[in-house]
Amino acid sequence: MEYRKLGTSDLNLSAITYGAFAIGGSMWGGNEKQDSIDAIHASLDHGVTSIDTAPFYGFGLSEELIGEAIKGRDRSKIQILTKFGLVWDKSNNGKGEHFFDAADDQGNTIPVFKFASKENIIKEIEESLKRLGTDYIDLLQIHWPDATTPISETMEAMELLIQQGKIKAAGVCNYDLSQMQTAAETIKLASNQVSYSMLNRGIENELVPYSIANEISIIAYSPLERGLLTGKYFKDAKLKSDDHRNGYFGQFNPARVEDFLNKIQPIADSKNSTLTQLVLRWTMLQPGITVVLAGSRNAKQAIENAAAIDINLTSEELNFINENLASINHQWV
Template sequence: MEYRALGNTDIKLSAITYGSFAIGGNMWGGNVHKDSIASVQASLENGVTTIDTAPFYGFGLSEEVIGEAIKGKDRSSIQLLTKFGLVWDGSNQGKGIHFFDAVENGNTIPVYKYAGKGSIIREVEDSLKRLKTDYIDLLQLHWPDDSTAISEVMETMERLVEQGKIRAAGVSNYAVAQLDEAAETFLPASNQVAYSMLNRSIESDLVPYAIQNKVGIIAYSPMERGLLTGKYFQDGKLKEDDHRNEYFKQFDLHKVKGFLDKLSGLAADKSVSLAQLVLRWTTLQDGITVVLAGARNAEQAIQNAKAMEVSLSHEELTFIEKELTHVISAN
């Protein structure tokens, strides 16, 4: 495993970082508690020391599972990354911006983007309790909240750093202009954004900015929510309430399958899985600090960690790049 510096901080994160959206259950067709615990613990045992979560994932469940999974572990050897700014419990009292309606156990739950000072402080205290810890290594704004001044958000996180509640402050889904505005108050250590073989839009502006200003990039959805594992093309069946039924419609699936068929040959030559090859490619891209990889059970977690053992030559990277041009142009 490689461990990489987070932006301009002295915090080191594992290049493959455990992504915990799926173990929250909501929007992913549920979960199995014991498997979720095992997946976190297997990650730690195989060098994946960084865990990314959020209160919204399972409406607190993901954080609770992680808190249970790391109980008794050496806290100083684990980096806990969580977020704030998606409010669903009504505590925003009508403030913020309606984002979407989530469905949980047949109930519709309005979710708001809200990052006012008081709300941030409350969310952090709730996260600390669920995670069973007294500090968070990296606290991130989950989504931009246009109803709250960026300066207020950054000032609040700066205070939390000073208080020792968090070690570093980051954002998610920020554009370059928003990062520039944030830096006028407090430069974020990182920006968590979507990035994958099929979604490389950040390479044009965000990556150069991040490199120049020492802002870490945490890449989420590198597997495009499982599409790039190739498993979808083997049976194509997802549970009815799985959000990916709609999400996958944005891609030319015929083109994607053709690309994955070619990539599968390269993976077979290396005796690795398609998912491992995709993850490793992502970690090798300019400006990418760490890559999030979800796991529902221990075996998936182990295989994610082993992705860092995959070696890709200059010729092989060129081959992948050439094949990708056909797919990206189609989407």
């Protein structure tokens, strides 16, 4: 595995980091507890030392499973990344910005709010520490920008948590350039976690140059576009009715995506690798990308993801991939 320094912090994360959204079950058609724990164990055993989660993933379930999975392991060798700022219970008394309506396992509608006040952050960190069974978080991140709370207030709260030793570094998720610049007036951020993939490269215009210039790491989520770039959904793979990807995949043109994957498949074959591994390796080789999140719901997938680090891509192969991406001008919809 390759380990990379996160911004100017003291954290070193595995270039492939375990993404724990899917093991929460909600929005992903449910989950199998033991498979999820086995996936985390397999990741750790194959060099993936960093785990990214959030309270919202499974309404706390993802964090609880991680806490159970790492129990008895050397905590100093594991980096836990979690988040705050998505509130789904009634404790915020309607404060914050309504984001969307989710559904629990029983099909009940649950309103979700963006809420990143200082008071809420302090509350959420204690809840996360309890679920994770630890006394500190390596990287704490705001999950989504909250228009109802000044960015300075949110950043000041994270600075306080650093001083208290409850977190080692502060990061953000889904911040645009303007929001990053505002946050920089209060705190030195370690990272910005944003959506980035072969099919979604918008951050290359502003965020990547800014992040490189200011020594801020980019954590790329959805590098596989939630499984679309694995290619298996073009081979009769079926999604459960409550899987959010039924709607998510609709933003892309399936024929163009399949054609592109068919063109790069020979490169994967020549490396004795899968499309999944090839896509992950390409992503982590892009300028400004420090960490790539890869989710897995069982040990086999986790081991496959970790092995992506071993793929060597020549400049000619990278150019071939990039030329095929550029030839269609990213017009996937």
